[in-house]
Amino acid sequence: MGIFQIFKQIISSISNRLPFSKENIKRIKLLGLVLLSIPVIEWVADSLMLMYYSGIYSMKYMSLENSNSFDWAMFNLSLLIYTLGFAFEQGRKLQEEQDLTI
Template identity: 35%
Template sequence: MKNGTLAGGSFSFMFIGATALQRCEDCSIWDNDKSKVKEHFISLHWWTLDTVGVLDPVRYYVKEGKPYVRKVICKPIGLANGNNFRYKCDEVDIAVPFRYDTWTKSMLLPVSNTTFSILNIILACFAILFILYFLYYIVGGFIKVLLEIATGTPFSDRNVRRLKMIAMSFLLIPLILFLLNLLIRVVFYKYFTADLKLSTDAWGVFWKPAVLSVIFAALYFAFKQGKKLKDEQDLTV
């Protein structure tokens, strides 16, 4: 409750989402009679807190509405025996410009309620368009390829175009999303510090469709070659 990670409503699409969270300095989730502060954020799912510390893990917390990271910082203070340095280590609290969802491991950017509502609508529209595109061009296109194979006309111009479209979609869509995620870092650069890192989820979303793209690209070239041989055979006949 102090860190403000109690969910109050959210909608997400791929690497970005609109999140509403509740925070309370001196209560728990069971204290319904105490007022909780509701805050709105843009959540960036592919950016996470780098918790690896020299001695202890880096920890995130909120105090009096201000976010901090607690880490151990060591500084050399001189030479010990031989050529080894002696270090003095202190646990310090550093204020950070971003917020962090400790449940989803996502970076949060504070926004107004109006921005939160608009972003929810935009993300919902993008999600619907993406689903329609995926169902019609990728799933539907592949089903049409199978149907034409079943009817005895596998090497048609339509099948070649469909396989090319599917291969390009599996490659370009994750690449575009990945680049948009990096663009957000440039746009909101003032919120990013060295305490944040790119999540491994970003690479997972990128390389899995890339494998499917290679498979469908191989099918595309095979069907294209088959179409060429079929056309030459038809001309010979």
């Protein structure tokens, strides 16, 4: 299941007036975790490739360098989306309480 398909399902359920469904909460948390894994995997892959290729392609006055930067914007965005899943969980509880009250 791709990121865009998850996003499409979330939008579809919200447009069907089911924003706080259990499936939606799972989708939002899954989307956050998938997006969280992207910068981590990129950073690990860059570090591993640098270690591998620096041993093979070493020259006297040249060296391979890695920017060694971590994509903090993507990391923070994914944490925000994952946290949104918990907010939707609270919204579901409030909706259930309201449905019982009426």
